[in-house]
Amino acid sequence: xxxxxxxxRALAAVLERAAVTAAQVGSRFPLYxxxxxxTWTTTGRGSWAGGFWAGLLWLRARHxxxxxxxxxxxxxTARLAPWSEADTATRGLILWYATALAEDDxxxxxxxxxxxxxxxxxxxPATGTVPWGDAFGGPRLLxxxxxxxxxxxLLAAAGPAGAAAAAxxxxxxxxxxxxxxxxxxxxxxxxxxxxxxxxxxxxxxxGWSRGSAWxxxxxxxALLDPRVAAHGRRRLLDAAGQLLAQHGVLSxxxxxxxxxxxxxDGPLDSSAAAISAVALLKLARVPAAWSxxxxxxxxxxxxxxxxxxxxxxxxxxxxxxxxxxxxxxxKGLAVRHELIxxxxxxxxxxxxxxxxxxxxxx
Numbered sequence: 101x102x103x104x105x106x107x108x109r110a111l112a113a114v115l116e117r118a119a120v121t122a123a124q125v126g127s128r129f130p131l132y133x134x135x136x137x138x139t140w141t142t143t144g145r146g147s148w149a150g151g152f153w154a155g156l157l158w159l160r161a162r163h164x165x166x167x168x169x170x171x172x173x174x175x176x177t178a179r180l181a182p183w184s185e186a187d188t189a190t191r192g193l194i195l196w197y198a199t200a201l202a203e204d205d206x207x208x209x210x211x212x213x214x215x216x217x218x219x220x221x222x223x224x225p226a227t228g229t230v231p232w233g234d235a236f237g238g239p240r241l242l243x244x245x246x247x248x249x250x251x252x253x254l255l256a257a258a259g260p261a262g263a264a265a266a267a268x269x270x271x272x273x274x275x276x277x278x279x280x281x282x283x284x285x286x287x288x289x290x291x292x293x294x295x296x297x298x299x300x301x302x303x304x305x306x307g308w309s310r311g312s313a314w315x316x317x318x319x320x321x322a323l324l325d326p327r328v329a330a331h332g333r334r335r336l337l338d339a340a341g342q343l344l345a346q347h348g349v350l351s352x353x354x355x356x357x358x359x360x361x362x363x364x365d366g367p368l369d370s371s372a373a374a375i376s377a378v379a380l381l382k383l384a385r386v387p388a389a390w391s392x393x394x395x396x397x398x399x400x401x402x403x404x405x406x407x408x409x410x411x412x413x414x415x416x417x418x419x420x421x422x423x424x425x426x427x428x429x430x431k432g433l434a435v436r437h438e439l440i441x442x443x444x445x446x447x448x449x450x451x452x453x454x455x456x457x458x459x460x461x462x
Contacts, residue, residue: 107453110406113413114447115160117420122157122172127179129153132427133438138411138418141434148190148236150180151198151250152444158201159447162456170205177208184215187233187240191219192251197444200253200462216258219251223265227291228272230255230265241291242301245311248273248318249375256327267331270322274339277315284346284361287311305430307347307361309372316343317375320382324460340383344390349376350397355404359426359435367435370409371425371442377401377449382459402449410446422446 121130121140128142129150146153157173176198183194195215202208222230224241230251232242248270255266276298279285287308288301304311319340322328329336344350347361357376359369380398384391411421425439451457 106406107402107450110402110410111163111447111450111454111456113410113420114422114443114450115156115163115420117418117443118156118160118447120418120420129176130440132425132434132440133421135421135423135436135438136417138421138438146180146183146194148188148193148246149440150183151194151196152441154180154198155201156440156444156447159444159451159457162201162203163451173202174205174207177202177205177211181211184211184218186235187222187231188235189222189230189232189244189247189251190235191215191230192249192254193246194250196250196254201457212254212257216254216256216262219255220258220262220265223255223269226296228268230269231291239290241293242288243273243276243291243298244288244301245273245277245314245318246287249314249321252318252321252328253325256325260327263325263327264331266325266328267322270318270328271332271335273315273318274335277311278339278342287315303430305360305362309347309357309359309361309369309426310375312343312347312349313372313375313379316340316349317379317382319343320379320386323386324382337386337388340386340388341390344383344394350380350390350393355401356409356424359429363429367426367429368424369426369429370405370422371439371445373401373405374422374442374445374449377405378445378452378459381449381452385460398449399453402446402453405446406450 125142129146130140133140154176161169161173180198199208199212229243234240252266255262276289277285284306286300286306287304289298323336356368356373358364359367377398380394384395409424411417413419421438422442425442427434452459
């Protein structure tokens with residue numbers, strides 16, 4: 101069986117699981133599912149992860165070609181519209197991924213354009229960022245790596261000023277979160293308005309698996325967008341190389357990382373692996389010394405996820421669940437679960453291998 105056939109079978113399983121999930125959650129948004137029976141914990145408004153559910157539904161609609169699936173994806177996306185006015189840098193995670201796969205859907209395109217303008221309006225020249233915001237409580241002037249992916253392409257959609265803001269936002273996070281090759285920096289920082297300094301936050305801890313994955317994805321998106329890459333392409337290439345060398349992303353023995361580098365024997369995080377796989381396949385499209393290695397590694401990660409972490413037909417659980425995702429290891433929250441963003445990025449990576457999706461556009 102060819103690589104494309106294997107990817108196609110795994111993709112079909114994940115997208116069929118999405119149909120089962122849709123029947124279970126109705127108008128709510130899935131967040132994480134119990135590994136024992138696949139029952140979802142849901143949210144009413146989607147929280148920061150709602151865009152991945154909408155994106156997964158758009159992938160299913162593209163896969164099936166069914167008008168009913170397309171209507172379901174459009175309805176889910178529409179329910180996320182209030183987030184365009186929320187004070188949060190996670191507008192990128194929510195509204196880029198909810199709309200990027202919505203081919204020829206005028207309402208989704210209009211929502212993306214509105215969200216891009218709102219995100220640009222929120223850009224703060226004093227910090228160089230779109231602040232983390234207060235939509236989820238806590239200090240507003242934070243820079244967190246999960247406020248960068250999705251935000252880069254979303255801002256770039258707002259024209260030349262948006263592309264410049266996207267670059268500034270990303271470069272500030274690289275300044276703070278990348279550090280030196282020998283030292284892993286915290287993935288979240290607080291801005292002190294009194295003296296203009298940045299202070300590290302205690303959470304998430306340095307070595308958080310999704311932190312490096314999110315940052316690698318944002319760098320890949322910037323390098324694939326000439327409008328953003330024009331603002332410091334050389335620095336972006338160097339940052340990609342440094343991130344690829346950290347935590348064995350490109351060549352380490354472990355294809356699925358632990359949730360925290362400080363606890364190598366702790367829970368794995370398959371969702372971080374899926375995010376990294378998509379980032380690697382994107383970087384494979386960037387001319388660089390590591391391009392071929394990124395392609396091979398991205399495929400290897402997806403193969404491991406599909407072969408060792410995806411539930412199969414005949415199991416007591418629904419087929420197509422990506423297990424071993426870790427929501428929050430330090431709090432003991434959903435540490436071996438199916439996570440909606442893990443499902444999305446696994447499906448997105450597999451869809452790129454089958455030719456269903458062009459990763460340079462998502």
